[in-house]
Amino acid sequence: MSLTRLFFFSFIFVVGALYASCCSPARLGHHGIDGCPGIAIPPGCPSQCGSGLDAAGVISLLTEKDTAVRSYAVQQLLTLVDQFWSEISDDLIQLELLYDEPAFPDKETVALVVSKVHYYLGSLDESLHFALGAGKLFNPSSHDHYVETIIARAIDSYVAQCEALALAATSGEKPAPIDPRLTDIVQRMFAKCLKEGEYRQAIGVALEARRLDVVEQAITQGGASDSLLAYVFDAAMTIVQHIDFRNTVLRLLLRLYNNLPEPDYLSMSQCYLHLNDAAACAAMLTQLVGKSRANHTDDDHLLLAYQVAFDLEENARQDFLQRVSDHLQPSSADTEMADGNAAKDAAKAKKDPISEICTILSGKHSIKLNSEFLYRNNQADLLILKGTKEALDSRNSVFHAALSFANAFMHAGTASDKFLRENLEWLSRASNWTKFSATAALGVIHKGQVENGRAIVEPYLPQEGVSSGSQFSEGGSLFALGLIHANYAGASVLQFLTGHLKSTQSEVIQHGACLGIGVAGMASANEEVYEVLKTILFSDSAVAGEAAGLAMGLVMLGTASQRHIDEMLQYAHDTQHEKIIRGLAIGVAMIMYGREDEADALIETLKVDKDPILRYGCIYMAGMAYAGTGNNKTIRLLLHVAVSDTSDDVRRAAVTCLGFLLFHTPTQVPRLVQLLAESYNPHVRYGATLALGMSCAGTGLTEALDLLEPMTKDPVDYVRQGALIASAMILVQHNEAQSPKVAAIRKQYETIIADRHEDVTARFGSVLGQGILDAGGRNVTISMQSRNGHTNMSAVVGMTLFTQFWYWYPLTHFLSLAFTPTGLIGLNAELGMPQFDFVSNARPSLFAYPPPKKVVSETKIEKIAAAILSTTAKAKARSTKKKDGKDATAGKDGAKDAMDDTAATTTTDAGKEPAKAKKVREPTSQTLSNMQRVLPTQWPHITFPEGARFVPIKKQMLAGGITLMRDTRPADGPAEMLTYRLPAVAAAGTAGAASGAGASADSFAGEPEPPAPFEYTEEA
Structure with a gap:
């Protein structure tokens, strides 16, 4: 007999003996084994009876x-499975067959054993299936890795089944029921989270599973x-992927906000905005004004x-704001006028709150305050522009346009055209489309000066009957x-622009007028303007038609109008002009802005279109429809297209749109x-640079900069261009204390610009990068989300059109729509600007402006005075033959004194060590005042001193901007108020040199103010 057989028979004998002595059926039924119910051992038998058996021996008992024996074996396998799962896996089929036996009493135990084996084998779906069969034996409260993994898998499966159920209900199909065992596990998980106070975890899962009952229970x-x-x-705005369910969540929030002792009106207004419920929003504003009237002592x-109105104006589309204003009806009862002589006292007459709210919604207050902030704090460094101008050949139209863009960005909204006034000769060299861009730059520099907008550009506007x-x-x-x-046009401005559009046959003027109408009438849904643009489109002019297509999309932004989409796509298929097709493709994409799953059908249609330009527009449609949502389905689509489409343009766009x-x-x-x-594809690499720049703009994210750094030295010129522009976007408003890479990237820009052997495309990117780094006088950041964390429509649109500069340089100006002023602008109940202070609890250098560029003076070699010898002095004295001998002696002594003084000075300067500057400890905080710059990363350090007179009405100050301030001490009398410094009338003429108008420097905006009156006293 072999040793193997001998061992086998010995093993059978031992097992039989153990079975006969300890586990015979007659002796079972007293106390449990290893704490597992269903199996008991007799008195006197060790509680770990059978523990000496290995897994194979226990499995053999299953036969x-x-x-009762098989039940005992299963109980023992449960204690061994975590250690001997690999041996047990060989008999997995036998265990599964045992689980399928209807009469077996320990099916749940078998299910738990099989589930753990499948878990260790990596078959998570099978493991979940048997875990569900384990019933109560599967304990969700356990914190071991197995339970946590299966719960996560159960949640994913439950969420998927809930989504399938909702989809089936929407499509009218018969929904498949959700496994009740799966529901039981998830429900127990919810109960555990609520019991332990993990409300956010429960809410997150409940939102994904569309369980509003759990959401409300957790909040309560x-x-x-x-x-x-x-x-x-x-979470509703980021996790929830479907608009209908998101709207349901927002309605639930509105109900909960209203049930609070003091409703959160600011949050409610954002819910109304996303629900597009202008009537309810207007009713809430009217309610607030009514409460203010009821209590005159409480503002x-x-x-x-007012704060709700300012927040709405920042985040809402023009058509929504207009509808809110239409629902607000000013009442004469709101204006309190005294009788008699008091009625004539204007100081006692209060402004109508409803009228003020309508004015705020129109944008007049916001743009005026932001313009004042940018004008006051302008820190643009003109030496940077001067150095760039000297390094570039102004006869090159690309370089000239690049410097025009950089200057426009650097002074965006500041109303400062000092650089242009000082460089009229350079400006006069602009020609053709470079002249177009240079003149359009005035719009970026004076952005927001709507009261004087027409006066600013008056010298260059087309004159009726005059051939310019x-x-x-x-x-x-x-x-x-x-x-x-931009985004604040009134009817008069649109009427003025459309009038010029209809009265000219020049496609260049039509191009500018269409772009102006589009950016001014953004999201206005103005049908009359749309029809005028459509007429220009049908003229089939390539230059004018491209701008018309873009403008049509801008005017109908976010409307998802099927009629307009059909008209634009039909003409895109009919025309032969690529420029027109591209304008229409981007225009259609903008019509679907923010519509999410409503755009899915059109995306599916266009992504397989044979025209690559329309596929290009389809990709931007996906980016704009799902902007800021992080939708997984759309991300997978973009990644697939980025590596599979046959067109480089489409692949580049797919990667770029990941940033949206x-x-x-x-x-x-x-x-x-x-x-x-x-x-390997440079277009894909270029798209990656823009995706990083757009998504990480203003963050200074080190990981993004590390990824871009080698791409600034890419062998392909336009990849280098994209990396240089993206680096500036990421580092905007950062100094060396915040990011050490700032100095290196600024130096790199200067090096590339000065290198005449560098490619024109990369130098163009460096010039743009310089302008972006110091945008808005170093007082704006680039952000596609508002201060409240919502998607910034204007910024998304501006960034979309900016990326089209790949095809058309004048579209570069649209980047200015993404500029967001960073500062605190505090207003009181009369919408005035009170003077108040607040504290930044951080080192001043951490958030300080970058130091200005130093003037590098040329080193001049000065001649050193020659030493005069005494013999030479004597000879010279004798040669003069002067009558007075003292003159000769004086000359000798003077020369000697001069020589001695020079030597003494040299010795002193050479031997003297430079004095060491004393190290001054930097303070840990600084005091700031109203209308000063506060960076987004600085807000966590901002506090208002205890006992401050003015404090924000907002409960949480997270991002600044225009903020209403409560006066805590009105009895102290009127507070000191800030006055506007921005010139009331900004005369134009800067681009006159470019247009041949010959405007003088004295007529330009930004002139210094005259000195204050003073008395002159003549001294004796």
């Missing part, structure tokens, strides 16, 4: 016919705190009404007028595009 048990409600709102409700010298300046002036009124989807979570982007940044 026994006695049910959590006390409906502000932080919990804010989390639900943010809180009036301040809240340059149609390019005239077209650029119309574009500039639109940029000045993920700007709310910028830290994810470097990891996502890392492999794309190393692609």
Whole structure:
């Protein structure tokens, strides 16, 4: 007999003996084994009876016919499975067959054993299936890795089944029921989270699973705190992927906000905005004004009404704001006028709050305050522009246009055209489309000066009956007028622009007028303007038609109008002009802005279109429809197109649009595009640079900069250009204390610009980078989300059109729409600017302006005075033969004294060590005042001193901007107020040199103010 057989029979004998002595059926039924119910051992038998058996021995008991023995074996396997799962896996089929036996009493135990084996084998779906069969034996409260993994898998499966159920209900199909065992596990998980106070975890899962009952239960048990409600709102806008269910969540939030002792009107207004419920929003504003009237001594409700209006104006589309204003009916009862002589006293007459709210919604207050802030704090460094101008050949139109863009960005909104006034000769060299861009730059520089917008560009506007010298300046002036009124156009401005559009046959002027109409009438849904633009489109002019297509999309932004989409796509298929097709493709994409799943059908149609330009527009449609949502389905689409489409333009656009989807979570982007940044295709690499720049703009994210650094030295010129521009976007408003890379990138820009052997494209990118780094006088950042964390429509649109500069340089100006002023602008109940202080609890150098560029003076070699010898002096004295001998002696002594003084000075200067500057400890905080710059990263350090007279009406100051301030001490009398410094009338003429108008420097805006009156006393 072999040793193997001997061992086998010995093993059978031992097992039989153990079975006979300890585990016979007659002796079972006293106390449990290893704490598992269903199996008991007799008195006197060790509690770990059978523990000496290995897994194979226990498995062999499964072949026994006695049910109690097999139950015992299963119980033992449960204690061994974590250690001997590999041996047990060989008999997995036998265990599964045992689980399928209807009469077996320990099916749940078998299911748990099989589930763990499948878990260790990596078959998570099978593991979940048997875990569900384990019933109560599967304990969700356990914290081991197996339970946590299966719960995560169960949640994913439950969410998927809930989504399938909702989709089936929408499509009218018969929904498949959700497994009740899966529901039981998830329900137990919810109960555990609520019991332990993990409300956010429960809310997150409930939102994904569309369980509003759990969401409401978690909020209620959590006390409906502000932080919990804010989390639900943010989660609804980011986690929930379907608009209909998101709207349901927002309605739930509105109900919960209204149930609070003091409703959160600011958050409610954002819910109304996303629900597109202008009537309810207007009713809420009217309610706040009514409460303010009821209590004349408390301005809180009036301040809240004004704050809601300012927040809406920042985030809402023009058509929504107009509808809110239409629902607000001013009442004469709101204006309190005294009788008799008091009625004539204007100081006692209060402004009508409803009228003021309508004015705020129109944007007049916001743009005036932001313009004042940028004008006051302008820190643009003209030496940077001067150095760039000297390094570039102004006869090159690309370089001339680049410097025009950089100057416009650097002075965006500041109303300062000092650089242009000082460089009229350079400006006069602009020609053709470069002249168009130079004139349009006035719109960026004077952006927001809507009261004087027409006066600024008056010298360059087309004159009726007058044949001017340059149609390019005239077209650029119309574009500039639109940029000045960007997203704030009134009926008069649109009427003025459309009038010029209809009265000219010049395609250049039509191009500028269409762009101006588009940017000024953005999201106005004005049908009359749309029809005028359509007429220009049908003229089939390539230059004018491209701008008309873009403008049609801008005017109908976010409307998802099927009629307009059909008209534009039909003409795109009919025309032969690529420029017109591209304008229409981007225009259609903008019509679907923010519509999310409503755009899916059109995306599916266009992504397989045979025309690559329409596929290009389809990609931008996906980016704009899902902007800021991080939608996984759309991300997968973009990644697929980025590596599969036959057109380089489409692939580049697919990678670029990743930045639109993920700007709310910028830290994810470097990891996502890392492999794309190393692609063999330079268009894909270029798209990766823009995706990083757009999504990580203003963050100074080190991972993004590390990814861009090698791309600034890429062998392909336009990849270098994209990396240089993206680096500036990321580092905007950063100094060396915040990011050490700032100095290196500034030096790199200067080096590339000065290198005459460098490619024109890369030098263009460096010049733009310089302008972006110091944008808005170093007082704006680039952000596609508003201060409240919502998607900034104007910025998304501006960034979309800016990326089209690949095809058309004048579209570069649209980047200015993404500029957001960074500062605190505090207003009181009368909408005045009180003087108040607040504290930044951080080192001043951490958030200081970058130091100005130093003037590098040329080193001049000065001649050193020659030493005069005494013999030479004597000879010279004798040769003079002067009568007075003293003169000769004086000359000798003077020469000797001069020589001695020079030597003494040299010795002193050479031997003296430079004095060491004393190290002064930098303070840990600084005091700031109203209308000063506060960076986004600085807000966590901002506090208002205890006992301050003015404090924000907002409960949480997270991002600044225009903020209403409560006066805590009105009895102290009138507060000191700030006055406006921005010139009331900004005369134009800067681009006159470019247009041949010959305007003098004295007529330009930004002139210094005259000195204050003073008395002159003549001294004796």
